Structure formats: structure tokens, C-alpha cells
Amino acid sequence: xxxxxxxSLGSSSRDKKVTVKFKDxxxxxxRIGLDGDVEKAKRxxxxxxxxxDAFGMGGVDMYLRLEGREYPLRAxxxxxxxVKQTPVVDxxxxxxxxxxxxxxxxxxxxxxxxxxxxxxxxxAVDRIGLATAVSEVANEVIFGDLMVxxxxxxxVYGLKNFKRVARVMLPFVSxxxxxxxxxxxxxxxxxxxxxxxxxQCDLIAGDFLFMRKYMPENISGKTIITNTTTDENIAxxxxxxxxxxxxxxxxxxxRSFGTNMMEAALTAYAGLGxxxxxxxxxxxxxxxxxxxxxxxxx
Numbered sequence: 001x002x003x004x005x006x007x008s009l010g011s012s013s014r015d016k017k018v019t020v021k022f023k024d025x026x027x028x029x030x031r032i033g034l035d036g037d038v039e040k041a042k043r044x045x046x047x048x049x050x051x052x053d054a055f056g057m058g059g060v061d062m063y064l065r066l067e068g069r070e071y072p073l074r075a076x077x078x079x080x081x082x083v084k085q086t087p088v089v090d091x092x093x094x095x096x097x098x099x100x101x102x103x104x105x106x107x108x109x110x111x112x113x114x115x116x117x118x119x120x121x122x123x124a125v126d127r128i129g130l131a132t133a134v135s136e137v138a139n140e141v142i143f144g145d146l147m148v149x150x151x152x153x154x155x156v157y158g159l160k161n162f163k164r165v166a167r168v169m170l171p172f173v174s175x176x177x178x179x180x181x182x183x184x185x186x187x188x189x190x191x192x193x194x195x196x197x198x199x200q201c202d203l204i205a206g207d208f209l210f211m212r213k214y215m216p217e218n219i220s221g222k223t224i225i226t227n228t229t230t231d232e233n234i235a236x237x238x239x240x241x242x243x244x245x246x247x248x249x250x251x252x253x254x255r256s257f258g259t260n261m262m263e264a265a266l267t268a269y270a271g272l273g274x275x276x277x278x279x280x281x282x283x284x285x286x287x288x289x290x291x292x293x294x295x296x297x298x
Contacts, residue, residue: 002268003051006031006261007044008058009182010209014230018252022269022288029265031058031257038178042079050085053268056260060182061126062090064170066163071170075178087267087274091259092126094266097281099248099259100129102225102292103137105285106246109294113137116223119203122148122194122210125166125173130225130248134205135159142197148210155197192216208233215240220298228258238297245295256293 004027012033019028034041036059045055062077063070080088098105103113119138124131125145135141135158143156146165156162173181193214198204204211205225212233220241227247231254237245247256257265266284267276276284284290 001025002027002053002271004029004054004056004261004264004268005048005052006056006058006258006264007041007048008033008056008258008260009036009038009041010059011035014228016253016255016257018255020252020265022265025269027265027269029252029257029261031056031261033058036182038079042082045080045088046082048086049083052086053271054264055080055083055086055088056258056262056264057088057090058258058260060090060178061092062088063092064126064173065092065096066128066166066170071174073173073181074175075181089260089263089267089275091261091263093276093278093281094249094259094263095127096129097278098262098285098290098292099127100133101282101285102130102133102246102248105290106292106294109291110246114223115139116201116203118142118201119205120144120194120197120201121206122204122214123206124162125149125170127206128163128166130205131159131162134203134225138203142201144194144197147194148214190215198222212236227256229256230254234295234297242297245297247293247295249292250290251293262290 010033012035015031015033017030060076061073063072107113116138118140119134120142122144124143143162146152146154156165191213195216198216203223208226208229218241221243223244224237224242225246227249229247249256249262
């Protein structure tokens with residue numbers, strides 16, 4: 001039996017522990033939220049070092065990847081500076097494999113590769129794989145990173161322009177303090193914002209906590225691509241009229257875990273004692289037949 005644990009700065013209200021079977025191997029996967037307590041998270045990494053088979057870092061990324069280059073988030077890396085034995089992943093591997101392939105992998109459940117008129121991605125800087133996949137199926141993509149993450153009221157149109165902006169910003173983001181990297185949301189508060197972009201688009205993609213915070217009362221007919229969802233989150237989307245929800249990670253006992261948790265589970269299963277390469281992750285995705293889940297709601 002293998003044990004993978006996601007130590008998250010996020011809300012403890014979203015904690016979950018399940019046992020999954022990957023072929024003949026049993027993997028216990030557990031998400032532990034620490035409600036923004038950075039010092040407690042650092043201690044937990046150190047206490048479980050060598051006991052867990054893999055760590056997932058939740059609530060914050062260790063690195064942001066753009067066009068083959070990885071930009072370290074120095075404040076996040078301090079959380080694991082004393083971890084010596086257990087490999088730590090932040091989900092960026094799955095974001096560049098599973099999420100990059102989301103429409104290919106979901107095609108059997110969708111009846112083919114879908115097409116959309118316009119997509120809105122509230123925050124894409126940590127999900128370039130998903131942004132690239134969305135850009136291949138939508139005629140137009142609006143990126144909300146400057147608005148949502150930095151409070152600058154400027155949408156960015158198109159993947160090419162977004163990458164230009166990211167290329168300028170990421171060297172600075174690398175030095176942001178934790179207070180600017182961890183957005184501190186349990187996803188419970190509701191502050192509808194940027195409504196016209198929601199209304200214009202038939203596809204909304206990205207992290208569910210950002211969606212939950214800014215979601216309008218009416219999202220009738222829209223397709224939502226996200227992850228880290230609970231049964232309550234899916235019920236909310238249904239209530240507000242979403243046509244379809246696609247979770248990039250599989251659902252276990254009513255919950256789709258974050259990419260960091262699932263990458264930790266695959267890392268534990270592989271048993272190599274290190275992060276897996278994109279090629280290794282893609283091979284495991286195919287070997288274990290890991291697929292997004294498609295739920296028709298309305």
C-alpha cells in the first residue's frame with residue numbers, strides 16, 4: 001500500500017481521504033487543508049517526510065512553466081526546504097499532460113472533440129496546458145489573469161498575447177511573497193465580478209475556487225472545465241444552469257481532487273522516489289486509463 005498526501009494551504013473544509021486502486025496497487029490519497037497556516041504546513045511536511053510516499057503541494061505552486069522554462073516561486077519552495085526524502089509535486093506535471101490532453105481524453109464521453117465560440121479562463125498562468133487545449137477548440141479565448149490575480153481591469157485576448165504578458169510578468173511573480181501567491185479562498189464567498197466575460201462565453205475553464213467566487217447567478221447553457229470539485233460544487237453549477245461540467249481529474253467518492261493530489265498519487269504508485277517526467281505521466285495516464293469525467297447537468 002502506498003500513501004500520497006496533499007498538504008494544502010487551502011480550507012480544511014474540503015479535506016478528503018479515499019483509497020484507490022491502480023492496477024494491483026492500493027494507494028491511499030489524503031488531502032489535508034491548513035487554512036492558510038504557512039508554519040503549520042512547513043512543520044507537517046517535515047513530520048511526514050519519509051513516511052508518505054509522495055507529497056502534493058496544495059494552494060500554491062512551486063514553479064510556473066512557460067514554453068519549456070520553469071519560474072520558481074521562492075516563497076512556496078521555502079515550505080519544503082527541509083524535506084529530504086519524500087518527493088514533492090505541485091500538479092504542474094498533470095497540468096501539462098492530463099489537462100493538455102483533456103479534450104482528447106474526454107472525447108469518447110463527449111462524442112468527439114467539441115467546438116466553442118468563446119472561452120473565458122479567469123486565471124491561466126498556472127494552467128498553460130489547459131489554456132492551450134482550450135485555444136484549440138474555441139474561436140476566441142479571453143484570459144482574466146490581470147483582472148482576477150492582480151486587480152488590473154484588463155482582459156487579454158488570445159493565447160499568443162497571453163504568453164507575451166506572462167513572459168514579462170513571471171520573473172517578477174517568482175519573487176512574490178506568500179501573501180500574493182496564496183489567494184486564501186475557501187471558495188465559499190460569492191463576489192460576482194467580470195460578469196460580461198461570463199455572459200459572452202459558452203466555455204469557462206480553470207480553477208473552481210476562482211469560479212465559485214466570481215460566478216454569476218445564471219450560467220445557463222455553459223460548459224465548465226475545472227477540477228477540485230465536491231458534490232456541493234457540482235450541485236451549485238447545476239442550480240445555476242450549467243449545461244455540462246468536465247473535471248480534468250477523475251472523481252473518487254464524489255470528489256475530484258486537485259492536480260497536485262493526483263500527481264502525488266501517481267508518483268507514489270510509480271515508486272521511483274522522485275517527480276515523474278511529462279513522458280512518464282502521459283504513459284501512466286494511458287496505462288491506468290485516467291480520464292476526465294463529463295457530467296451533463298441541464
